[in-house]
Amino acid sequence: xxxxxxxxxxxxxxxxxxxxxxxxxxxxxxLSNGQTLNTNNxxxxxxxxxxxxxxxxGIIFTMSLGNMDMSLDGxxxxxxxxxxxxxEQFGPWAMFGMIIVAAIMCELxxxxxxxxxxxxxVIVSFAVSFFGKGVAGYIIGNRSTGLSVxxxxxxxxxxTLFYAIAIVSIxxxxxxxxxxxxxxxxxxxxxxxxxxxxxxxxxTKFKLLAYLVAxxxxxxxxxxxxxxxxxxxxxxxxxxxxxxxxxxxxxGASLTGGTKEKIYSxxxxxxxxxxxxxxxxxxxxxPNVIGLIEGIIFLASVTLTFDRDGVPYIL
Amino acid sequence: MKMKKIIRTILAVVMVMxxxxxCGGNKASSSGSTASxxxxxxxxxxxxxxxxxxxxxxxxxxxxxxxxxxxLIYRTGSFDADSQTTDIENLISAGAExxxxxxxxxxxxxEYLKTCEDADIPMQLMFRNIVDQDAYDYCMASDQFAGYVSxxxxxAAVAMVDKLLEEGCTTFGLVDRESGNAVIDRRQTGYKxxxxxxxxxxxxxxxxxxxxxxxMVDATDQLLAANPDIDGIIxxxxxxxxxxxxxxxxxxxxxKLTSFDTPADIKAGFEGGNLCMLTTGAQIDPVYAMINLYxxxxxxxxxxxxxxxxxxxxxxxxxxxxxxxxxxxSEFNTYTADEVKELVDMDLDAFKTEMKNYSLEMVSEKMx
Numbered sequence: 165x166x167x168x169x170x171x172x173x174x175x176x177x178x179x180x181x182x183x184x185x186x187x188x189x190x191x192x193x194x195l196s197n198g199q200t201l202n203t204n205n206x207x208x209x210x211x212x213x214x215x216x217x218x219x220x221x222g223i224i225f226t227m228s229l230g231n232m233d234m235s236l237d238g239x240x241x242x243x244x245x246x247x248x249x250x251x252e253q254f255g256p257w258a259m260f261g262m263i264i265v266a267a268i269m270c271e272l273x274x275x276x277x278x279x280x281x282x283x284x285x286v287i288v289s290f291a292v293s294f295f296g297k298g299v300a301g302y303i304i305g306n307r308s309t310g311l312s313v314x315x316x317x318x319x320x321x322x323x324t325l326f327y328a329i330a331i332v333s334i335x336x337x338x339x340x341x342x343x344x345x346x347x348x349x350x351x352x353x354x355x356x357x358x359x360x361x362x363x364x365x366x367x368t369k370f371k372l373l374a375y376l377v378a379x380x381x382x383x384x385x386x387x388x389x390x391x392x393x394x395x396x397x398x399x400x401x402x403x404x405x406x407x408x409x410x411x412x413x414x415x416g417a418s419l420t421g422g423t424k425e426k427i428y429s430x431x432x433x434x435x436x437x438x439x440x441x442x443x444x445x446x447x448x449x450x451p452n453v454i455g456l457i458e459g460i461i462f463l464a465s466v467t468l469t470f471d472r473d474g475v476p477y478i479l
Numbered sequence: 480m481k482m483k484k485i486i487r488t489i490l491a492v493v494m495v496m497x498x499x500x501x502c503g504g505n506k507a508s509s510s511g512s513t514a515s516x517x518x519x520x521x522x523x524x525x526x527x528x529x530x531x532x533x534x535x536x537x538x539x540x541x542x543x544x545x546x547x548x549x550x551l552i553y554r555t556g557s558f559d560a561d562s563q564t565t566d567i568e569n570l571i572s573a574g575a576e577x578x579x580x581x582x583x584x585x586x587x588x589x590e591y592l593k594t595c596e597d598a599d600i601p602m603q604l605m606f607r608n609i610v611d612q613d614a615y616d617y618c619m620a621s622d623q624f625a626g627y628v629s630x631x632x633x634x635a636a637v638a639m640v641d642k643l644l645e646e647g648c649t650t651f652g653l654v655d656r657e658s659g660n661a662v663i664d665r666r667q668t669g670y671k672x673x674x675x676x677x678x679x680x681x682x683x684x685x686x687x688x689x690x691x692x693x694x695m696v697d698a699t700d701q702l703l704a705a706n707p708d709i710d711g712i713i714x715x716x717x718x719x720x721x722x723x724x725x726x727x728x729x730x731x732x733x734x735k736l737t738s739f740d741t742p743a744d745i746k747a748g749f750e751g752g753n754l755c756m757l758t759t760g761a762q763i764d765p766v767y768a769m770i771n772l773y774x775x776x777x778x779x780x781x782x783x784x785x786x787x788x789x790x791x792x793x794x795x796x797x798x799x800x801x802x803x804x805x806x807x808x809s810e811f812n813t814y815t816a817d818e819v820k821e822l823v824d825m826d827l828d829a830f831k832t833e834m835k836n837y838s839l840e841m842v843s844e845k846m847x
Contacts (some may be wrong), residue, residue, distance in 0.1 A: 175756055179573070199573075200572070202572070204571075205572040208568040208569070208571075209566075209570055212565050212568065215561070227846050236534075242495075261533075276815065299685070301656075301657050301687055302685075304657060311586070312586045312611065312613060312614075315613070321590075346516065352545060363547070381503030388543060389561045392560075392561055392564060392590070393559070393560035393561050393564065393584065393590060394587050394590035395560065395585075395587045395590070395611070395614075396560070396591060397559070397560070397584040397585075397587075397660075397688070398657045398687060399558045399559045399584070399687070399688050399689055400559050400560065400561070400584070401582055402558040402559045402562075402689055403519075403558065403562070407742070433508065433766070435538065442569050442572060445552065445554065445566075445569040445570060445572070445573050446569070446572055446573040446574075447573075448552050448559065448573065450553070451553050451554055451555040451556060452528075452529070452555075455556065458712070
């Protein structure tokens, strides 16, 4: 019994998001008389989660460096715009390549400026966000026609494809993050860059590789957003960075990076957020109340899970 | 250390209490309607229910929903197509048997409809028509598309230019939004074409569709600073508090303003002296849209094909108009419960005729 209590005390913080997810699922199932456990509803939540999981699996790499990425809305907007614009010049298949290349370039710019100039990643990522939204918004604003996904890809938005992409991404990125040099060294840099450098880790190289992974995953996520929306506008991606950050934090991802990051926190955070939003909608909660609850949960999650040891200078 | 533990505990308790409190509400009370719990449910997706037009639209919808015994569930604050698709999916999960939506991305209307088709429920647009040809063709051919209701934006835009000319304005400043929003595009095209036709000088600033009131004021100030000869401003969308903020910003300046949408205090807006015309009253649009959707949900559609309906604007040009408007529209008084039921029973032609009658004078007359 003593052993169990000791184990629970040591690991409660790690498993709190999973317990919260179970609590939310059970709570809403009871309150909605099982409506939230309806097969179709579960399928919808799984479908909605795919895009966020794919994006989050990339962002966890930059978060493990201790770098927050506030550029996601701009990256989605700019890469989606460039991708669909490319279809007009180079044909429909150019969409995929252009979206992924644009997302990678955005992430590498953030990583590059952060490393070379030593500017805080939050500031750089905000700048990239404004740049992306600004460029896309300006050009879309001056177009006389909308930008739609080429009709040849109409069949691509399917549950099966989205599930497959999400599952493959989870498997591949879990291995890369937890069992390869890239993941381990990224976390080591996040824990203590000076010690990592002293230990012979090429900090610049692994930081850039982390941003490269984030870029690839953001490119795939943007492609999924574009396929799901069928068209884009200047508001595409609006709020994506905030939602993603909220999901990561309530899933238990550490804002300070380091070895405490876990891939499962992405999946748990996304599902927790979506189950909460879905459950409150099913129960007919006022939309403003949903926003209020999301805000309180965000604050509570940060307070409960924030790793103070990683940032002794804050408190 | 003890204090930190206390704060953490309090936050955890607040979090759980908030969730439980929110979960305690039922569908009828959450929408503010008094509709029957047994009635059909409509999911409403709108930009906001807090700004002038959004709040008026919600008041009107809640009143008519109560008259019809319909439950409403609202989703707000989604400003891209992906989020609106998620809203539709969640509302379907919540038991919505029809979707009433003000779409953000015009070309995504067909994708929204596909989500509804998969769930075998109808969809109706409010405040918007469909400009994108592919989306239009898809929607108009669908059995699940009830139709759209929109306003004659171009005529309204022309009327706003004429009002500024009547006020003696010679150089115009256009505070516009980026393209992609079908309604706002038509407003902007309407007044720009008319200004070109009249050979009137104008300068334009373009803001995003999600610009805050502060950003709109900044854009207006920059436009005026760059072009000090501007003496008349047209605001193509005053939503999310933009109109209120710009009225305040222009106080004391010799510049006239015309705008779409409604400020929180209309009378004070006109008393300030800058505002000379408001194009508003569009809160009736979702009422007609909901009735059309209600007909479709009850297998009694007003037409065999999706309906394309025009709803009137109300024009206000004076403090008296504002007082009259506030008296008429502080609550939803346009139709009584019996009249709402008559609207449901009307055929398409009679319904269209009734929609054409909507005006400030009509509502004032009814209130007597």
